[in-house]
Amino acid sequence: MTARVLVVDDLEPNVKLLEAKLRAEYFEVMTALSGQEAIDLAIEHQPDIVLLDVMMPGLDGFETCKILKANDETWHIPVVMVTALDQQADRVAGLQAGADDFLTKPVQDIALFARVRSLTRFKQMTDELRHRHAAGARMGVLSKADLSAFDEKQATILVVTDEDSIPAIDQGSEHMPKHISVVYENDARMALEAIRRGEPDLVFIDLGMESYDPLRLCSGIRAFDTTRMAPILAIASKDETRQLVRALDLGVSDYLMTPIDAQELAARVRTQIRRMRYLEQLRASFDQTMEMAIIDQLTGLYNRRFLSNQGTRLIEEAHTTEEPLAALMVDIDHFKMVNDTYGHDAGDLVLKEVSARLTTSVRGSDLACRTGGEEFAILMPRTPKESAHDIADRVLRAVNSVTVKLSDGQTLDVTVSIGVASLDRSDNLATILKRADEALYRAKQNGRNQVIDEAA
Amino acid sequence: MTARVLVVDDLEPNVKLLEAKLRAEYFEVMTALSGQEAIDLAIEHQPDIVLLDVMMPGLDGFETCKILKANDETWHIPVVMVTALDQQADRVAGLQAGADDFLTKPVQDIALFARVRSLTRFKQMTDELRHRHAAGARMGVLSKADLSAFDEKQATILVVTDEDSIPAIDQGSEHMPKHISVVYENDARMALEAIRRGEPDLVFIDLGMESYDPLRLCSGIRAFDTTRMAPILAIASKDETRQLVRALDLGVSDYLMTPIDAQELAARVRTQIRRMRYLEQLRASFDQTMEMAIIDQLTGLYNRRFLSNQGTRLIEEAHTTEEPLAALMVDIDHFKMVNDTYGHDAGDLVLKEVSARLTTSVRGSDLACRTGGEEFAILMPRTPKESAHDIADRVLRAVNSVTVKLSDGQTLDVTVSIGVASLDRSDNLATILKRADEALYRAKQNGRNQVIDEAA
Known part of the structure; x- marks a missing residue:
């Protein structure tokens, strides 16, 4: 195991001594003669650990440590304060400044290598996750x-x-x-x-x-x-x-x-x-990131991406086990009118309410997704053709019993139209959803607020 | 450093010898007397490394290694084959079976600890990422x-x-x-x-x-x-x-x-x-997962989640630097009719074409997002009020020059309506987008295919 160590001391002989010890054990060493130099080097070269002398003119060790720990680019680098043996007060001040550990002068080899190895081990084990996390934070996906x-x-x-x-x-x-x-x-x-x-x-x-x-x-x-x-x-x-x-x-x-x-x-x-x-x-x-990738933010239902992955898997499973599977396409009636008349906030509220009803009216093993604006798909494994229509009716009634209360006190009654299709031997995800979608289209043409089965 | 080692040999004295050596160095040891037992233990207890004797009755070392390397739950565990000194052929067969390394009998301490430490180090360094990846694969977000x-x-x-x-x-x-x-x-x-x-x-x-x-x-x-x-x-x-x-x-x-x-x-x-x-x-x-969390799958534009994170940041920046910022809300005209008349595939095609035009008609520093079904938001930093309307006009013309060619050879002309708002001192993301949205609504009421500025 090795690591890059930044040694900071205003006295050159002290720097040289630690550098020699560390290099003999194949550590890579950088050196700085002042707190400011240490901060610049730490930002630019990202060492694995900093050995920091307390007593320095200008920025002392405590101040330097505080600045390193407050900087987004250096806070994760462990800092070991090098103090005089009898200075208990220095230790307390160092810990308050955010130091991770201490070494007392004259520095013993055992203590030096034990501290350096132990602190860098944790850093190196978490570096992979930390790098990915930082990328996520830059994209605004993850919080700092x-x-x-x-x-x-x-x-x-x-x-x-x-x-x-x-x-x-x-x-x-x-x-x-x-x-x-x-x-x-x-x-x-x-x-x-x-x-x-x-x-x-x-x-x-x-x-x-x-x-x-x-x-x-x-x-x-x-x-x-x-x-x-x-x-x-x-x-x-x-x-x-x-x-x-x-x-x-x-x-x-x-x-x-x-x-x-x-x-x-x-x-x-x-x-x-x-x-x-x-x-x-x-x-x-x-x-959480992975969840974001498969969950629709507004409604909490699965998104289209998850439908295409998991849905394909469910259909392959149904083909293998020769068990039935039913698909529903659900669309909110007159949704555009809601948006145009009452605004987007009202529209969002309707989407959330409908989604909540969909979730509670299907089984845990069913897959309910928001596929687009006001459209939803539900895949139901182990559901025979005969009961698919009844389940769709139940979903329809569950949603249609919703009265959405808007922020200004007005209330809205919501209805949906549903198209139903059942798995054929030759089906894949796209074909079964297409037939359910065609049935949905006919439900719309037929006056909305109803369930229509796929064409025989 | 330590690790959990599975020692596999049909001869108990061989097992005991390796176990004693490893335990003296504080490794945790499991033992198996047959290939099948080794496979069961590896699946159940997930050791960090397997030391596998070649010559065993029943499943020999090669077969056992092949099975471990073919199993989703054990393929990542390094396997070291323990072979007789003069059996060059065994090495080749072991490598073909997927073994990661070899030790020759009688096993030398240096070689034993070097191999075990080196192979488990890599495994432990990647375990964190591998665990997260496996979770992603189970969710269907990441591929195996x-x-x-x-x-x-x-x-x-x-x-x-x-x-x-x-x-x-x-x-x-x-x-x-x-x-x-x-x-x-x-x-x-x-x-x-x-x-x-x-x-x-x-x-x-x-x-x-x-x-x-x-x-x-x-x-x-x-x-x-x-x-x-x-x-x-x-x-x-x-x-x-x-x-x-x-x-x-x-x-x-x-x-x-x-x-x-x-x-x-x-x-x-x-x-x-x-x-x-x-x-x-x-x-x-x-x-890729993080990208999925901020990119709209269909159009490749940023999604609503990214708009709320990054958009908030852009607006804070504009307030700090006192530079202007403009917001556009864009909505495809008669999109529902496209979907209902030509089907969802045609609708998707229109969304993609419009998105492509939006992307090419704004600057790299502008933020173009799909906020919902057929609606888009564009935030433009450093864009003064006077030029915002002109830019919106340019976007309108860019999109309106699109003729979408459907799979059946039919063509569709697409138009959009755009609402424009400029950053006020008291604005946050929600308020500026709301004014742009109100302007968009008036553009729609006014006959569509036009740019309307926020009310003075």
Whole structure:
């Protein structure tokens, strides 16, 4: 694994030292000697991670971090603040500026590579989704991500440990928002099941556990698709460094050293939960995009695109199983007059009301689509010729019982005309819909508000 | 990094040995003692990789591999065949059955972990996209992936080496399909640039290179978003094992040992190119889905959804820059009559022709959308009130010059009516479109085929 690292420090020897360490491990390194240079480089070259010194003349590390985190093009890049060992206040300020992690000077190799690998791993795993999402946002299909929006949501932390409770964590909860609740589990197998069921939003694993190998628990979580990205925070004491390195290697998201600092705890929890919610949002966005591609926005019915895909499938299925299938074409009567007399808002209201009635008057296995302006198609699998007409009558009555109430208080009675066709052996989607459409045309010619079967 | 590994062998001691090795490195292991059991487990538990013994009673390894690769639920899981050392014929048969890689008995640790890590890394990186894609395929929005469909496409291999040519590769091309061409590059920096420009489909890196550190070249490719997933094949001699392990650690996709076996070469090339094309297809599918969400399928114009997102943005921009903006509402005259008299196919043809004329008669920066059945909206940024009417006239003439030729040879003359409105300080998208729509209504009342401005 490798990554592009941006090293920022106003002192050239510090920059050179980190650069040498990173390049020896085959990382690609960029360097900047000031906050402003760092921001310009980050925007232009999009590194995978930024190592940012706190003390710099001009823009200091905190200011630089704030600007990076507020910029649409750089907010997703993890920032590690490099602080002096004894500056606890710097850590708090860094977290408030949006930093993802810390390294203390002099920088230890283990900590350096552990932090860099762990932070870039998450970034690289989500880059694919993030790129697609950004494209969607540019097109206006998807909304932009906003990490801080997740902070107010209820979340649960599962702490897996042999102890009954870890006081520092309970104590830490003073600094944590009230909507985060902490649950303890002593049995690692039960914990794994709860995690697979998606119960906790964040898992703490005590590396001091003896009742079960804590590393086995980490790999057990990371080995499954569904929990591969679940946030895990390891809790380690100073003499558990070896296990910690192995845990980070297995993909643990972050760690806390004991004694646990309450403010650091709260900040790391917030970061991990934000990331998880962000990933969930990315995933949901794509499902939503796909839905947009097949759903008619105004009425919520399936659109013509879905009719041609899914309808073709239904008809092939009916041919294979030799089961009957019926098609209805439905058209709202005098719809143009509604639009012209009462305006488009009234027209839209009528379309929505009719669609709602169509949806409730067919079965879940039937396919109801809006095919054009005021026209709808319904495909009904396993529906014999004899009952198709009756079902169409039922649809007609369901719609015709609608009285649409306009915003100015006027009411409109709506009727529809329906054409019915049943599947022939030689039919494809186009031919059966055409016959239903011809029947619909005759229903219109015949005075509207009626059901007509296809010509015998 | 960890993964779930399915180990398949009819001899229990062999299974136990591999299981112990893998578990010691914190992999999760499932085991099967027959081909059929392996298939059932793979379908039910979806492992990240299958290690498959060739010689088994009943279904042998080749048959098992074929079945896994033909099943919709398991084709994407990498299969490593475990063969006897001297059985070259087994390798060829395994590749023909669709195996992704080989291990020879007795299995060496280095080779085992290198193969497992490298194959599961690619799978895990693409799992997110693949899951979303599968959801799209179930909805009928996206088509199913078909890896073998990529085999016939032209592809280029870039070989980075100090040599002028590597005879085995040229020689190997006898076994490779004719559409694959091989290009040599001695300068690693030039190679990196070519790779970043996306020129080669597959990169070979000679680990014996001395003019540039071949590992640095690997990390230089892997460190960039755009080339992170680019397929790289390392070429290593027996005494370059240490570099090879490091190269696999840096994310090289696969390797060939010298002397290079021609058939193995051809098979590995095919596998890598298939994977790359598959990833490209996944990426393209998502872009396509997003396009579907904003494009009207019939006419190719933007849809109402895009109008509300992008139109709102354009209007905000116009308010900010205090530049003018004009809106047109366009409606096809007597469209219902066309549909009723000539049928829906004729109606669709008219919609397409009119849309094509609208597209060509506005600027690239204008936003032309189909908002409903036969109605269109056009937003024109930086268009002053004085010229809006003239532009609308031009659009009217462009459309009215259309003669639509129906499939039965009849011709139809089409006209439109247009309402014009210009941006007021207090306008939002809805209010400006409403005024344009009211103007359109008056154009209709006034006898159609004309442009009317909003009421003064």
